[in-house]
Amino acid sequence: MSVSRISTAVARSSPRSLRAAAPLAVSTQQQRSMADASTSHAGFTSPFHRGTGNARDTTVMPNWGKYKTGKETSNKVFQYFMVGTMGGLSALGAKNTVQDFLVNMSASADVLAQAKVEVDLATIPEGKNVIIKWRGKPVFIRHRTADEIKEAEDTKWESLRDPQPDTERVQKPEWLIMVGVCTHLGCVPIGEAGDFGGWFCPCHGSHYDISGRIRKGPAPLNLEIPAYDFPEEGALVIG
Numbered sequence: 001m002s003v004s005r006i007s008t009a010v011a012r013s014s015p016r017s018l019r020a021a022a023p024l025a026v027s028t029q030q031q032r033s034m035a036d037a038s039t040s041h042a043g044f045t046s047p048f049h050r051g052t053g054n055a056r057d058t059t060v061m062p063n064w065g066k067y068k069t070g071k072e073t074s075n076k077v078f079q080y081f082m083v084g085t086m087g088g089l090s091a092l093g094a095k096n097t098v099q100d101f102l103v104n105m106s107a108s109a110d111v112l113a114q115a116k117v118e119v120d121l122a123t124i125p126e127g128k129n130v131i132i133k134w135r136g137k138p139v140f141i142r143h144r145t146a147d148e149i150k151e152a153e154d155t156k157w158e159s160l161r162d163p164q165p166d167t168e169r170v171q172k173p174e175w176l177i178m179v180g181v182c183t184h185l186g187c188v189p190i191g192e193a194g195d196f197g198g199w200f201c202p203c204h205g206s207h208y209d210i211s212g213r214i215r216k217g218p219a220p221l222n223l224e225i226p227a228y229d230f231p232e233e234g235a236l237v238i239g
């Protein structure tokens with residue numbers, strides 16, 4: 001026998017008075033539940049239940065007054081102080097981080113020592129060449145004579161392959177300082193040689209003049225001028 005048939009049989013077998021009283025008991029129970037719900041917050045003055053009956057009054061906001069200090073300016077001063085302090089600490093941390101990084105990445109003292117070479121110019125007589133090694137490359141130092149200076153300055157440089165006046169290539173006319181690497185394929189030219197009284201590269205026949213400018217041969221550019229300075233009379237620092 002199915003469940004529905006059993007329930008129908010039980011209903012038929014129960015007395016008629018019981019069947020009439022059942023809905024009444026249910027409705028009484030529902031009324032009690034609603035009454036309990038409506039008075040469940042009777043002892044609690046919630047700011048969100050101030051509307052009529054049990055309806056919410058959404059325009060009422062809680063009062064946070066007791067959490068305020070009473071002075072708006074003191075709050076702002078405190079906020080500014082905290083923001084300023086945190087900003088200062090962050091900047092200090094960032095500065096230290098960057099500084100540590102730069103100190104770690106910078107060249108050590110021995111590398112810096114190799115980066116610069118000091119030369120005593122008093123040891124180089126006029127009309128002579130000296131070759132020194134700087135950062136693994138040869139550097140030519142030429143103590144030019146007055147005739148060589150005149151020749152270098154009088155050359156019509158505008159029509160040269162790599163046009164450059166002599167005054168742009170020297171700081172002091174008597175001292176010509178150049179990287180001794182041919183601009184063609186990197187050979188080391190020979191001094192006091194070639195058709196122009198300067199340097200000659202035997203690898204493929206490039207001729208440089210007494211200012212180190214390319215005058216003949218396959219090299220495309222003048223000999224390079226390195227960074228240098230005369231910190232005092234008779235001293236030269238390359239690098």
Ligand code: FES
Nearest residue numbers: 182184185201204
């Ligand atoms: S490397 Fe000097 S001419 Fe070729």
